[in-house]
Amino acid sequence: MADLARELGVSMTTISRALSDHHSIGPAMKQKVLKLAKKYNYQPNRLASALRKGKSQLIGIIVPYIEGRFFPSVVHGIETAASKAGYNVIICQSNEDVAQERRNLEILLSAQVAGILVSLSRTTLDVRHFEKVRSRGLPLVFFDRIVEGDNVNAVVLNDQEGGYVSTRHLLGQGCRRIAHLAGPQHLNIYKNRRQGYLDALREAGLAEDESLVIYTDMSQDQGVAAMRQLLALPEPPDAVFAAGDYSALGAMQEARRQGLQVPNDMAVSGFSNEAFTVITEPAMTTIDQRCEEMGQAAVRLLLEVIDADGAPFTPRQVALRPELLVRNSSVRQAETELSSANLVRSFVP
Amino acid sequence: MADLARELGVSMTTISRALSDHHSIGPAMKQKVLKLAKKYNYQPNRLASALRKGKSQLIGIIVPYIEGRFFPSVVHGIETAASKAGYNVIICQSNEDVAQERRNLEILLSAQVAGILVSLSRTTLDVRHFEKVRSRGLPLVFFDRIVEGDNVNAVVLNDQEGGYVSTRHLLGQGCRRIAHLAGPQHLNIYKNRRQGYLDALREAGLAEDESLVIYTDMSQDQGVAAMRQLLALPEPPDAVFAAGDYSALGAMQEARRQGLQVPNDMAVSGFSNEAFTVITEPAMTTIDQRCEEMGQAAVRLLLEVIDADGAPFTPRQVALRPELLVRNSSVRQAETELSSANLVRSFVP
């Protein structure tokens, strides 16, 4: 900038104004500056700018990990929305570890990000470390795995509704003993999915049966184990709603291994719309979590808080509507139909 | 820092030294400073530090997108390795668009990142924009989709070997007319996979048949179309090696739809080890791309260049060995074995 100023015989202020499209700048001057900047291949230094302004164009993300279907898709949505708004994204993984989550938070604070998006680690029971963020007035939005309460900004899937519509769907197929493979109940998402399941059962006038609810870590293996346990019951279920696709897959595998027909003997529905659900045989009914939309919504909310710029902002919770994707694993059908391979479905990467 | 200095009656220099563990600092003083810093909840400002030092602790990544199996896994590996080394990661998507790739590059430059990791967009034919990075002496490492030549740092899977071992495997199964679903040939990865295929054929003394090589965009749909085209040949193939799992999936679907047995009538092998390959029926033979290792290797190489700190560094290319995962889609077997469901395989998320 100093070079440009010297060469044009003007002050750095003028250069700065021309480059940042300030209003009080002559169009002629502006053109001259921009042209020379091109020629000299001027590269703005966002660090310096951010330091001066006290605000960077960076948004920090903390996710448990970048794997599977969900988090990468959300991050994809976030990055897309953020970059459209002129922000860039710095990403951290907590690896499901609170300690690392805390460290990540420190790092993002010291990086002077303009705001932070967080999905809690599975081991985060104590959330006091986020107080520091709030006390600095730094915009903070949770997504998916959130701190509950209405004094936080959050974007979630309506998990309760997801559990509810899934269970309703199974009931609609004539299932009467519906089991549930639940996840860790201190995480809002799994608690709510279970709640939706219970709500649907109650609404249908079915008694809640604790032996039909199996608590798992959502892995495929525990899905297998859970189904084994369920089938050993005096009165085994005729359907299972799993809070995740992997445990649903395990359950489905085990049911078939034990000679049951899916869905006729055992209807199965999962949660997350993992890529593989469309390829299992039968294709798996599941809930789409609107990953991209969640990322977009989170950014939108965060930008609102950022743009409020310290002005009192009433925290808001956004709930996205889950989409039930009905596929063959839960649609009871005549035996003849069962033989048609499911492999012929279209599948978008 | 100023506050701490005042409170302790020392200079800011001393504070800075204590905080950054400089050698010329008394241990007593150091403890005092650190303690007070804790008390005041001192938060270092990395922007200011980076501005002063001319080097940030940020690594920039440009990927085509964050979806599917490959890129998220590589990013996962990168973030893990980078954070272990004290770096954070700022991520950009090119959306397979050169123009955006260029813009991302500008952004990372102006963010004063310490180094850049790039996987080229599919539409990047002209790579001159990377000259700017080199001319600034900014460390640059390509991964997977790279600029070819030995004057660049790059980490790749040995794609030629991947194509070679896949094709050898199919030959070993007794296949003699092996088709190839190729990808865009201006991308090194697809070119090399095709080359490996051709090498294996030549080595086996089989004539190259152009009608057996179909060029696709690697989508499932084009896999379907390609198989249709192949099956319409006067002499259709007995196996297909696809440069990607999605096109392999499409091909497999279409083959089965036309009544062929996979693998006995048509052996299929893919590339990438997408999550779904273990769930298709039959489970799909594929190549594992060592995503995590690639991320780690890329970071390792980048850190070497960074640590060389401008000293002459001879560019290096690292090639990871692909791993052939043999599954049922390519292993010819007796009819009786075919009936066993493949759904019972274990699958780790």
Add this chain to the structure above:
DNA sequence: TTGTATGCGTTATCAG
């Protein structure tokens, strides 16, 4: 519309 002067928070240099 333009220029002058100052400071954002940190660290390197040099002198004590």
Add this chain to the structure above:
DNA sequence: CTGATAACGCATACAA
């Protein structure tokens, strides 16, 4: 071992 000072590159308050 410690301190005073300047500088990194940019943007603003204020004056002209």
